[in-house]
Amino acid sequence: GENVEQHPSTLSVQEGDSAVIKCTYSDSASNYFPWYKQELGKRPQLIIDIRSNVGEKKDQRIAVTLNKTAKHFSLHITETQPEDSAVYFCAASYADGLTFGKGTHLIIQP
């Protein structure tokens, strides 16, 4: 089955700096790669996703890049703000659903 590795497990950045979270996947048939943000005590919510026919997608301060050959994809957050503090999960699709990474705890230092 699909295996998704996510790094780092914890990331601390100064407010205003950029943050990058990386994921690798194992199944070359995966073609959908979403990123979810989970604030403390809340449900995971989709923030951005990318499909295999696209190499990069951007939405304001958030961007995702995909390298299908290398089987890795990354989340980039620029100009980080206090409200970006949360746990971020990457995921890769398989036939019947998604396999999630273990999550990255992003801490924004004032």
Next chain:
Amino acid sequence: NAGVTQTPKFRILKIGQSMTLQCTQDMNHNYMYWYRQDPGMGLKLIYYSVGAGITDKGEVPNGYNVSRSTTEDFPLRLELAAPSQTSVYFCASVGGGSYNEQFFGPGTRLTVL
């Protein structure tokens, strides 16, 4: 649309008790999932369903059962609760095929003492 709803929000069980966690979605989604999330950890798939009458095991199915008699409802049954089942349980649904956004319910926080 209410989206994905779950009841109850919180529950405390004694060891050996049973209960059913309810999940309902009003988006006419075919795919539904149950995950558990232990403190500080990621999401582990318990069971899933690709449509009414069809269910399948995920990564951690032991101690749980599901049914899917309608498109809207996907209840999760815990039999003989154990402390290891203390967790937050999330239900999710997807429409138009599995390669789309999963919408999560607000979760049920379960403690087994």
